Amino acid sequence: MADIKLFNISGEVKEYQSGTVTLEKELQTVIEANMEAFFGVTFLASEYRTTDGGRMDSIGIDENHCPVIFEYKRSMKENVINQGLFYLNWLLDHKDSFKVLVIEKLGLKAADNIDWTMPRVICIAGDFTKYDESAIKQMNRNISLIRYKKFDNDLLMFEHTNENVATAIPENTTISNKPKATDKTFAEQMASADKEIKTLYEDLSNYILSLGDDISETHLKLYVAFKKIRNIVTVVALKKKLIINLPIDVTTVTFEEGFSRDVTNIGHWGCGAVEVHLKNRADFEKAKVLIDRAYNEN
Structure with a gap:
C-alpha cells in the first residue's frame, strides 16, 4: 500500500500514527458490529460453519x-482469495x-427476496500482493479486495483496492421486492x-x-447497480x-412532480429513497446534480 499520511490540522499540525489491529479478531469484531455503515451489508453470522468443517469468517446480505x-x-x-472462492462455491x-x-x-420476507445472481466475496487485509490483484481478474466471480489502515485509537480507513465483477448467475425463479410472474429482468x-x-x-x-475509477457497474436480475463499496x-x-x-x-431534496419523488414509504426496486425519472436528455442533465451528490455522499 502506498504510504498514506493522516494529519490533524486543528491548531498545531499533528500526524496520526498508522498501524494495524490484531487480525483477525479485533478487526472482525469491529466490522461485524458496523457492517451496514462500512459496506451496506446486513450482518448475519460470525464463524459460519459449512458442512465440510470449514468456517466463513463473516457472512451477510447486501442492499x-x-x-x-x-x-x-x-x-x-x-x-x-482461494479460501473465499471455496466458501462461495459451497454457498452456491x-x-x-x-x-x-x-x-x-x-424473517421470511427477507429470505424470499434473496438474489443469487451476484453473490460476492469481500477480502480484507492490511495489504495485498500484486499476485492477489492479478489473480482476481482471471476469475469469473465477484471479489473485492479492501485494504485497511488504523490511525491512533479511533480512526479506521478502508481502501477499495480492486474489484472483479463477474457475469450475473442465471436464476430460474423471479425474485424481487414484490415478486410477480410478469416482472422483467433488466436484460428484458x-x-x-x-x-x-x-x-x-x-x-x-x-x-x-x-x-471515479472506484465505481463498478453490476447487472442484477431486476436492475443495474452502480456502486463504490x-x-x-x-x-x-x-x-x-x-x-x-x-x-x-x-x-x-426539492422534489418536482413528474421528475422526482420521495419513495421512502413506497415499494420500489433498487436502493435509495430519492427516485428520479429520466425521459430524455434534458431530464438527464437535470439529474446530474443529484447523481454527483450520491457519488460524493456515499
Whole structure:
C-alpha cells in the first residue's frame, strides 16, 4: 500500500500514527458490529460453519439482497482469495442453508427476496500482493479486495483496492421486492425499451462511471447497480423512461412532480429513497446534480 499520511490540522499540525489491529479478531469484531455503515451489508453470522468443517469468517446480505462472504487476511502468505472462492462455491451449492439463516435472522420476507445472481466475496487485509490483484481478474466471480489502515485509537480507513465483477448467475425463479410472474429482468427491460432510452442508458452509464475509477457497474436480475463499496445509483428501464434511485437524504431534496419523488414509504426496486425519472436528455442533465451528490455522499 502506498504510504498514506493522516494529519490533524486543528491548531498545531499533528500526524496520526498508522498501524494495524490484531487480525483477525479485533478487526472482525469491529466490522461485524458496523457492517451496514462500512459496506451496506446486513450482518448475519460470525464463524459460519459449512458442512465440510470449514468456517466463513463473516457472512451477510447486501442492499441488493445478494449473499456476501467476508474473509480477513492474517498474513501476506495466506491465500484468502482461494479460501473465499471455496466458501462461495459451497454457498452456491447450499442455498437452502443460507435461506434458513436469513429466515432466522431477518424473517421470511427477507429470505424470499434473496438474489443469487451476484453473490460476492469481500477480502480484507492490511495489504495485498500484486499476485492477489492479478489473480482476481482471471476469475469469473465477484471479489473485492479492501485494504485497511488504523490511525491512533479511533480512526479506521478502508481502501477499495480492486474489484472483479463477474457475469450475473442465471436464476430460474423471479425474485424481487414484490415478486410477480410478469416482472422483467433488466436484460428484458432493455430489450423492450425504445431506442432513445437505450441510448440514454448508455449516456447515463458512461457519465456515472466517469465520476471515479472506484465505481463498478453490476447487472442484477431486476436492475443495474452502480456502486463504490455500496450502491450510489440503481437503474430500472421502462419502454419510455429510466427510473433511477439515489441514496440521498430526502429532506435535502426539492422534489418536482413528474421528475422526482420521495419513495421512502413506497415499494420500489433498487436502493435509495430519492427516485428520479429520466425521459430524455434534458431530464438527464437535470439529474446530474443529484447523481454527483450520491457519488460524493456515499
